Amino acid sequence: MEIILAVIVGLLYASGIYLMLRRSLVKLVVGLVLLGNGVNLLIFLLGGLVRGKPPLIPDTATYLGQVYADPVPQALILTAIVISFGLQSFAIVLIKRTYVVVNTDDMDQIHSTEEDDDY
Amino acid sequence: MKHLTFRTAASFLLPLLLLFSVFILLRGHYLPGGGFVGGIIASIAFVLHAFAFGLGQTRKLLRIRPMGLMPVGLALAVFAAVLPLFQGLPLLTGLWLSKPIPVIGLVGNALLFDLGVYIVVLGVALTIIFSISEAV
């Protein structure tokens, strides 16, 4: 399972970066989302995969038993998920705004802030 | 999307989802859940309502602007964080009422902090979604 998950993470990274290298602004954001998912899964994978033992202390105990899923990466990913929502929505809106103002989706046409382009 | 079935469903779903989100928030300390998830579920409830009845209706229902929720939540969280300072304890020390309150359970400043997170997340999600759907 770990092997397949690692391959999936690699796939998410590859496609995320491939999309970020496109000239289209929309693809940039899509790539960003994929990359974010890839990172989350990577952290999850590195924390170790444990089946059926969530980091919850049973009613009868006062601490976690011997085998349990690592709560630290989970806490990290939880915040990462929520933060990436904020990031993604900001990016989406920024793109929309850029599109309205500059009227192009092509990043090569908006790469310079200078009025008279000498490139 | 303003189909009758959807509307009827949405009007029932709103209180149900809200209740569910509060439930998720409260149980977060013992079982899966917490402020983040609770806040998002609550915002989904309002977004659904907005889809069914239109944004104006939802805003009326909310009464306050979602932007206004963010500072409230932040203030609550900060308050919960500095509360121990007044008792001479370090920042964010856990403080708990000695007896559990019925239904809610054991109340402490951690819950207050989580409530702050809940409100901020709700405010953030609603602000984003509402601004976007109004601007589009």
Next chain:
Amino acid sequence: MLLAVLSGFIVASFVPFLGKLLRGKWSFLLTALPLCLFLYFLNFIPQVSANKAALISYEWVPSMGINFNFLVDGLSLLFALMITGIGTLVFLYTSAYMKGDRYLDRFYGYLCIFMGAMLGMVLSDNIFTLFIFWELTSISSFFLIGYNNENSDSRKSALVSLAITGLGGFFLLGAFALIGNISGTYSINEMIGSADALKGNGLYPVIIAFLFIGAFSKSAQYPLHFWLPGAMKAPTPVSTYLHSATMVKAGIYLLARFTPVLGNVPAWNNTLMIFGGFTMFYAAFHSIFKRDLKEVLAYSTISALGMLVFLIGLGTPDALLAATVFIIVHALYKASLFLITGIIDHETGTRDLAKLSGLRKVMMPVAVAGALAMLSNSGIPPSFGFVGKDLIYASTLGSELGAALVTGVAVITNILLLYSSILAGIRPFAGPLPDAYKTVHLPDWRMWVPPLLLGVGSLLLGVFPGLIEGGIVGPALLSIDPTAPAFHLQLWHGFNVVLALSAATIGGGLLLYLLFKPSVGQPAWVAGLSASSPKNIAGYLSRKFRELAHLWTSLSQNGYLRIYVLVIISFLTVLLAYKSFTEVKFYVELSKVSPLTSAEMVVMFILAAAVIYVVYTPSRLAAVAAMGVIGYCICLIFVFYSAPDLAMTQFAIDTLTVILFVLVLYRLPKYIHYSNWLIRIRDGVISLFFGTLITILGLEVLNEPTSKETTHFFAENSYALAKGKNVVNVILVDFRGVDTMIEITVLTIAAMGVFALLKLQLNKYDQEL
């Protein structure tokens, strides 16, 4: 005490609010500030002359040894009195000189800041506060030189002086750090105790080299002197205050201050003598060819500073005494000459020596002041300058190595300086009055009284040098050289070699003045020298540096986001690949791998298919739908592997994200293929390669035993300490609560950003495009 030092800053912060008042006729009221400070420091004289230095401490950053320790001893008192005394006159002078200026309030603000910084610098006992004040003087000087900011020359000069003094400050910080490390204390007073350790340390040459660069940059020693003539673009009160009387003496102060700590070593003395000696001759030589009054003064100031460095380099008690006296002498006459130049400029509108003459007929008191200053500058009895010059010759004659040579250099320098003092102090007033200046009249009293006061002061101190002998000069000398013997200042020493030298100097200077007419101008061979002058070299370097920076920027910052991403990713890929090939043995321990169920298999397959679909689909809507699928699949993975919190959050967020995309999508452009297939293949190869590396890396890390200390801590204590049973939630709201706090703040900022982007219409910008 703290109040006294900070009062400049406090007043400066109020100045903008009093702008209207200050621009009016009440501006001279600010003179009260330096005057009060001057009186305050006068109070210290009895205490200090009894050889009891006053140390006043305020804690600032005690944990790092940085405190506001103010030490009032002879040396700092001398400087404090000079700063506030001349400050008083300059403040008064400014109120008339700059009358009606639009930004007079701002100007006064800068002046106050400068005065505060300067006071802080000379009074600090802690080297780090000293450094901070040192830099503050550079910064306030930058603003004052660039005060006429509409003038590009002015801006350029300000920049040059900031660059040079800033560079010096940088080296100074290095020197201070080394000194602090070796001596183990940041207090200059305590350092004297570990002077031997410092001198014996292997880094001693580095320390003094850095210290010298700092001091030389500030005190305009060759080859870092060229910012000072440029700084004359500043309004005259600034030139008077900063660039002749106080700030440029900061380097001298520094050298004097560190003489007991680092001095009396051949490397220290010889370096200072060589640089100081060369500077004083070089600058004095240049000063006689200048035709602009202010430039004459600028070069003669550099020369005088060189003289001071030279004297400190000599290092004998005699020489240090001469230096102490000469600091006072120079401050008095040079400030006076600058103020006079300012008056001439203000009234006639020119500083060209060729045009000015006969002004005594219209402004007698100014002419008197000029004559007095010139007397002191030339060292003609009975001025205080004569006392100073006597001491200088006495000390050079007593020099251990090459007394004849150093005395010769000193005499020649003094002859040249005498010539330039006649240029500045006498020439504009002598001769017939041209018709053009018939209507020129005496300026406001606030302008001509200060230089006259200074001139009278020089005369008074010359006749009665005992006035400051025990109160100021003596303690100052003792703080430079604690073992200096007692001395007696006097005008008349009887007929001896020193007197002969003085007479020769005066005679030589007068002869030079008669033979060499300034109107001849700069001979060609002097102009030829300037091609290789430090100023031109520095200018060339800075131009080349800018070209290099431009080249580099256009190479690395070309403005294409994807090129940045490409470069970063390729670099990372190469790095990772190199490391994994050389140092990582790739293997996967199959026994540790958890088995795969059929449900998981299906989820994985759907996930992979969805990812590939997102990349290839030409439809945006399909891409968004596929992204939703990816999100839900990840959610299922969280469910399979014991992360219920994550699953819930991922599910809810994914729903919201899809809604968001759908809302915005209709307004976004359709997918367009901009790139050709070659570029796409290139990108594809790079990203696939990177993805593979990440996979390998992930598997590799899995095999490494990881430390789970924090995990165990949380697992064991989450109920015991935080009364929670959901460990993930406990981490979020309790153990790592501050992180969560910051996170929700970030979220709020993101939401406000979205709101601002959408709701605040950028009307102007919209219309433009």
